[in-house]
Amino acid sequence: MSQDPNETNFDVDLIRKYPRSNRRLSLNVARYGIRADCEESGQTVHISPYGIQFRSADQYTEGDLLKIHISLPNYWERKQRFVDYGRVDSPRDFKILVKVVSSEEIGKRGKKKMVVCRTVNMDQVDEQVLKSFLQEG
Numbered sequence: 001m002s003q004d005p006n007e008t009n010f011d012v013d014l015i016r017k018y019p020r021s022n023r024r025l026s027l028n029v030a031r032y033g034i035r036a037d038c039e040e041s042g043q044t045v046h047i048s049p050y051g052i053q054f055r056s057a058d059q060y061t062e063g064d065l066l067k068i069h070i071s072l073p074n075y076w077e078r079k080q081r082f083v084d085y086g087r088v089d090s091p092r093d094f095k096i097l098v099k100v101v102s103s104e105e106i107g108k109r110g111k112k113k114m115v116v117c118r119t120v121n122m123d124q125v126d127e128q129v130l131k132s133f134l135q136e137g
């Protein structure tokens with residue numbers, strides 16, 4: 001069985017040491033699948049184009065695929081700087097697909113977990129919007 005070399009060599013510092021990655025953003029998390037509803041909501045601990053770290057009450061195992069909806073302040077206004085199309089609605093969040101790298105128990109009773117995920121798929125324009133948001137300070 002061969003492993004993906006990117007998976008074993010993923011450096012968590014790409015998330016934690018990214019400039020201003022510690023900005024708190026609201027998020028909704030769901031396991032990847034046909035179900036459309038999100039299972040959990042929370043906040044980021046660290047976020048970068050390479051991945052995301054967040055606290056969770058749910059247990060995720062290494063290798064799980066998760067759909068994450070991230071609420072960014074003034075998301076649509078920010079995105080309009082990069083796109084040439086209009087919309088009737090004004091979306092408030094963007095979606096990314098991530099793969100769980102690690103999930104560690106935190107706290108005294110282990111009810112909370114610190115989950116670290118690497119980005120598998122993110123819209124190219126949303127990546128630019130996220131980078132510009134993090135650069136604003």
